[in-house]
Amino acid sequence: MGDCGRVLNFSAGPSAVPLEVLKTAQREMLNYDGSGCSVMELSHRSATFDKIIKSAEQDLRDILSIPPNYKVLFMQGGGTGQFAAVPLNLCPKLKEQKADYVVTGTWSQKAAKEAASFVQVNEVFPRPAKFDNIPPESGWKTSPDAAYLYYCDNETIHGVEFPRVPSVDCPIVCDMSSNILTRPVDVSKFGVIIAGAQKNLGPAGVTLVIVREDLIENPASVCPSVLNYKITADNTSLYNTPPTYSIYLLGLTLKWIKEHGGVEGMQERSAKKSKALYDLIEASEGFYVNSINKSCRSRTTIPFRIRCDEALEKKFLAEAEKAGMIQLKGHRSVGGIRASMFNAMEVEQALRLIELMKTFKAQNQ
Ligand SMILES: Cc1ncc(COP(=O)(O)O)c(C=O)c1O
Incomplete structure (x- = not known):
């Protein structure tokens, strides 16, 4: 939970608005x-x-x-x-x-x-x-x-x-x-x-x-x-x-x-957040899977599956929610998980998701 009991919101829209705003x-x-x-x-x-x-x-x-x-x-x-x-x-x-x-x-x-x-x-x-x-x-x-x-x-x-x-x-x-x-x-x-x-x-x-x-x-x-x-x-x-x-x-x-550094500042934050997530997916030896061609992978809306196992994905979503991370369910047309990380999401917040994913993998692989 963040400030004032606020959750970490990975919604694809409407999405998190900066707390200062x-x-x-x-x-x-x-x-x-x-x-x-x-x-x-x-x-x-x-x-x-x-x-x-x-x-x-x-x-x-x-x-x-x-x-x-x-x-x-x-x-x-x-x-x-x-x-x-x-x-x-x-x-x-x-x-x-x-x-x-x-x-x-x-x-x-x-x-x-x-x-x-x-x-x-x-x-x-x-x-x-x-x-x-x-x-x-x-x-x-x-x-x-x-x-x-x-x-x-x-x-x-x-x-x-x-x-x-x-x-x-x-x-x-x-x-x-x-x-x-x-x-x-x-x-x-x-x-x-x-x-x-x-x-x-x-x-x-x-x-x-x-x-x-x-x-x-x-x-x-x-x-x-x-x-x-x-x-x-x-x-x-x-x-x-x-x-x-x-x-x-x-x-x-x-x-x-x-x-916060204008559009260059936002680009830097976006690169850090998405790189951390893709690096983890790639290092996960097929536990987490993103099937988009590397040349055009999104930096802001990142869909992935967990071993294409819906039961495991459901478990992950429940654990994420318990940890105060919401709206990680993939769009109903594609299923799986989706992490939407727009400008308002801090790098440190994205890293909290990555920590959760690491722990989840260690406990469920
Ligand atoms: C890329 C993109 N274009 C268009 C739309 C449609 O927007 P709206 O629901 O505001 O009509 C969306 C909605 O999420 C979107 O993600």
Whole structure:
């Protein structure tokens, strides 16, 4: 158990929020900055909230060095809303247009399925029997006239993460929901970056979109206003009532990231946590098994099996829970165990899981 009886939370989302952020929010809960109100009671058009949303945007711009020709949008509807928003904003002629999709797991598969309601979807390689690798780019069958190429940087369920940004001629759209701000990215390589906040950026409810200015000019005429990048940008994310409290917590989380070494600091923490876990898995002589190709193993969502033995996995989960470690059960579609270790998880906390795994192996092999 950690501070105030808090557990060690390995949830894939909504996920742990840094303790300092929660404490600041607690302190400011009843009377934010002398306003006499909680942030959740403030008008989204008040000067006080204006400062909150503007400073969140500026902090994100600083952390990721976002070029000035990119808009930062705070939207709603989660990653799932963006699966529809992307084709609706980038393909004014809808079914007359093509989009390339790189399907490497559940989330890109869902994105491709949603997009197929609006545009012609070309999957750049046949669906594999198992999502455990990223086929080499040289073999991808891209469309010469694609409006964009879409991929998911980190497949949260399968634990497949892109080691680098693909190189293609059309704008790249990337879902970074489960690895944003865990390593530096060159934003200028992307047309659109989307990310739900509830893993690395704070609480659920706000969805981040970073989009190159020229790509927002021609949405499909049927694109709903709440999914429309141009309307959102022209109204500085205040076209309708935004998720004000989520934006406030996202802002606090960004300040916390800045104070902890920025994106480089987060990258270093992420590398230490994931290396320690993979090293243990590899040294376990098949007791713990992660079957993802080494070139694309995730640093943030790490699935593994324990001898493919469900009874043993159940026992492990029960022991973990007793030790105050929760949400380690793998996604229902793949089973096994999954350790999600986003920015808020300290290295020392990840090492506690590794200690538990060592002891469990010694007692059960
Ligand atoms: C990589 C990724 N993309 C998209 C989603 C969908 O997000 P939401 O539930 O916010 O719609 C998830 C959810 O966990 C995810 O992990």
